[in-house]
Amino acid sequence: MILEDFIAFDANGLYCRYGNFYLDPQQPVEHAIISHAHGDHAVPGNHSIHCTAPTRDFMQLRYGKNAGKNFAIHAWHEYFDVGGVRIKFISAGHMLGSAQIVMEYKGVTYLYTGDYKLQANPTCQPIEWVHADVLITESTFANPQTLHPDPVAEIKKLDDIKTNILLGAYGLGKAQRLIRMINDFVPQKKVLVHFRISPLNAIYEKHGVNLGNYELYSRKLMKVQNEYVYIVPPFTFDSYYKATGVTRLFASGWKNLQVNEKDTLYISDHADWNDVLQTIEHVKPQQLWTLHGDGTHLKKHFAGKLITKSLS
Template sequence: MIINDFIYFNQTGLYCPYGDFYLDPQQPVANAVISHAHGDHAVSGNTNVYCTNATYQFMLIRYGKNAGREFHLAEFGQSFYVGKVKVTLIPAGHMLGSAQVLMEYEATRYLYTGDYKLQADASCEPYEFVKADVLITESTFAEPNTVHPNHVQEVIKLGDIKMNIMLGAYGLGKSQRLIRMINDLVPRKKILVHHRIMPLCQVYEKLGFALGKYELYSRKLMKQQDEYIYIVPPFTFDSYFKAVGVKRLFASGWKNLQVNEQDTLMISDHADWGDILQVVAHTQPKQLWTLHGDGRHLATHFSNTIFVKMLA
């Protein structure tokens, strides 16, 4: 039997009262199950943190001794209990260590996707389909007209730019994906990375996800017109809006973050409309609960087949 209030939002975040834990809480809590290490999902200061090793490593870099009091690390597919709820972390394909959270209680399976993508990505574990009675999906791009372009063709376009590029990208996940893709698809380009991104790259290497060739940024190197791609986090990218001698691009699935009409780099780490429908088809849920976006289009699409509830 599906429990309608198995999880719900309160002032602290997404709460499961049957296990007394939060999923990606927005404020420090006693028990937190963290899907991945992006700042809007992984806050510091929780007492007990349940996550993958990669998420733990990234949180240590980001938060240091304030990352959390006690970490309980789980391999993908390894089940454990939080309260009376059986929890299993399943690869989400969003970034290294990102997990879906499968929760089993009284013979009912609830699957929280966290952020996820289906596009191939050699820099992280691929998305894994599982069956569940309730699919709790992010709906960031849950709009029928949203179709992410081919990520391979987007990166290949960088080869047509015959000057140095300042490439803005989120420091964790997106940057490492781009490093690997540029090395694989446009290997003549030389990659420089911002000093804030380098320690995160080192975690990838340590955990067995080789990214290829890249080196720490040097002003001397960047002054050469040698087709360098300098990958920088958003705050650095924004501060160099008047930079000369470089082509400025920002890698994102959001059209409003593209900065050049002539050259865009539409690279998303989220599921688009078609991906979400594919996940629903494989998961075969009796109910679909949506969050982190607009679930109205999914409610309309499945109005005659699956009950859809919008959590937020």
């Protein structure tokens, strides 16, 4: 029997009372299961942390001694027990080390996706599928009006830009994907990276990911020719809003983060409407629980066919 209260939000985040643990807690807790290392999912200060090895490495780089007291590292498909709940990680395809969390309790399987994507990405493991009784899915872009374009066609837009490019991107996950895509699809462009992105690249390379060619940013280099793409984190991108002699782009699935109508770069690391529908088709859940977005469209779409509720 599906437990309707198997997980629910409290003051610290998404809590499983039956196993006494949190999924991606928003405040430090005693027992945390972390899907991936982005800051809105992996906060510092938890006591006991279950995650993948790359997630631990990213957290330790970003948070240092405050990353967490005890890390339990798990390989893909390795079962472990927390409070009587049987758990394993499968790949979410979102970024390096990102995991979906499969939870089995009293004969029922609950699948928490974390953030995930279906698009191909050579800098992380592809998404995996399992059947589950309950699918707990992020619904950031779960709107029929939101369909992500082909990322290869998007990155090839850089071919048409004849100035140097200041490319804003999240430093962890998106930046590494862009470096590899530029090397693969617009190789005449030369990639420069902000100094804060370089240590994150090193962790990717430690885990065997080949990002391709890139250099640490130097102002002198960008004065030599117009084939450079300088990848910077959001705070740097925003501070360079008056930059001259470059074309400013921000890589995101969000329309409001595109900096001008002429030059857009819609590359998202999240599932869009069709991706969520495809995920439901693969998982074949009896119930669909949504969070991190508006599940209204999914509830309407599956009315009378699938029990759907929002946890947000």
